[in-house]
Amino acid sequence: NSIFALAKALEKTQKLLNALENVIIPQYKVRIKFILATLEEREREEFARLKKVKAVMEKKK
Structure with missing residues (x-):
């Protein structure tokens, strides 16, 4: 009986x-x-956005 239970548990696992x-x-x-x-x-995308903002800021100077 316990062998069958063990086998069933092993199968489930x-x-x-x-x-x-x-x-x-x-x-x-x-x-x-x-x-x-x-x-x-x-x-x-964020890097490109920051690069664009930096370029605009430099242009304004």
């Missing part, structure tokens, strides 16, 4: 592990890539 490895972790990796790309794009 293996299913959870497979779900993590094959579905959940890859989804999070995709989300992380998207977030990093978005942050990098915002950083580039």
